Every structure is written in C-alpha cells, then in structure tokens.
Amino acid sequence: xxxxxxxxxxxxxxxxxxxxxxxxxxxxxxxxxxxxxxxxxxxxxxxxxxxxxxxxxxxxxxxxxxxxxxxxxxxxxxxxxxxxxxxxxxxxxxxxxxxxxxxxxxxxxxxxxxxxxxxxxxxxxxxxxxxxxxxxxxxxxxxxxxxxxxxxxx
Numbered sequence: 001x002x003x004x005x006x007x008x009x010x011x012x013x014x015x016x017x018x019x020x021x022x023x024x025x026x027x028x029x030x031x032x033x034x035x036x037x038x039x040x041x042x043x044x045x046x047x048x049x050x051x052x053x054x055x056x057x058x059x060x061x062x063x064x065x066x067x068x069x070x071x072x073x074x075x076x077x078x079x080x081x082x083x084x085x086x087x088x089x090x091x092x093x094x095x096x097x098x099x100x101x102x103x104x105x106x107x108x109x110x111x112x113x114x115x116x117x118x119x120x121x122x123x124x125x126x127x128x129x130x131x132x133x134x135x136x137x138x139x140x141x142x143x144x145x146x147x148x149x150x151x152x153x154x
Contacts, residue, residue, distance in 0.1 A: 044066050045063060045066070048062045048063055048066070054129075058129055061129055062126060062129060065122060065125050065126060065129075066122070066126075068122075069118060069119070069122040072118050073115055073118055073119070076111050076114050076115045076118065077115065079111050080108055080111040080112060080115070083104055083107045083108045083111065084108060086104060087101065087104040087105065087108065090104065
C-alpha cells in the first residue's frame with residue numbers, strides 16, 4: 001500500500017510538468033551545440049573544476065564518475081557502430097538472412113539500451129553527490145522518498 005501511495009504521488013508530480021517546462025527543455029536541447037565526446041568530456045571537466053559549490057573531494061568523485069561513464073559509453077557506442085555496419089553490409093549483400101538481421105537488430109537495441117542505462121545510472125550517482133550539499137538538504141530528502149521503492153526492487 002505504501003509503495004502504491006508513493007507511486008501515485010510520483011506519477012502526479014511527473015504529470016505536473018508544465019508545457020512551459022517541456023518547451024524550456026526543448027529549447028535548451030535545440031540550442032545546445034553539437035559536440036563530440038572528447039570536447040564534451042573537456043567541457044564537463046571544466047564545469048566541475050570551475051564550480052564553487054563542490055569540495056575538492058566531490059570534484060574528484062564527480063570526475064571519476066564522469067570518466068567511467070564516458071569510457072563505458074564509448075565502448076558501447078563502438079560496439080553499436082560495428083553492429084550497424086555489419087547489419088548494413090548484411091542488408092546490401094543481396095542475400096538477406098532474416099535471422100541474422102533480427103539478431104543484429106536485437107544486439108543494437110541491447111547496446112543502445114545499455115548506453116541509456118549507463119547514462120541514467122550516472123545521473124543517479126551525480127544527483128546523490130550534488131544532493132549532499134547542505135543547501136540542498138530538502139532536495140536530497142525529496143529524492144530519498146522516491147528512491148526507496150526502486151532500490152528495494154533491485
């Protein structure tokens with residue numbers, strides 16, 4: 001029952017996202033310059049290092065998390081591109097083997113899902129660090145309420 005109430009509360013909060021919020025995010029994404037992973041990594045590192053709110057230990061921890069995320073994402077991306085290349089070659093070979101195509105598509109989906117999972121796990125780790133700031137105590141408590149049910153299911 002408690003889990004149901006928490007879930008309903010969460011769903012109601014998620015539903016409260018206004019069109020203004022959605023539009024703001026869409027605008028930010030549309031205006032964000034496209035960058036490669038190397039320059040994105042440098043930008044993130046600069047943002048972490050220039051932050052006045054993080055301690056040196058938090059900065060180091062954030063950098064470690066981001067570098068691990070970057071490494072795993074690059075490995076998954078490389079594997080995904082290889083699978084896409086094999087899929088395209090298979091399709092253009094003149095003799096399409098539906099079983100092979102299906103396996104390649106499943107592999108690409110698995111790799112892309114793993115990239116998303118890696119990203120979302122990194123977001124959770126960063127949120128935990130950022131939420132540990134004393135000025136963010138209320139935010140940290142809010143996250144803890146919604147995080148409990150998902151952790152118990154793991």
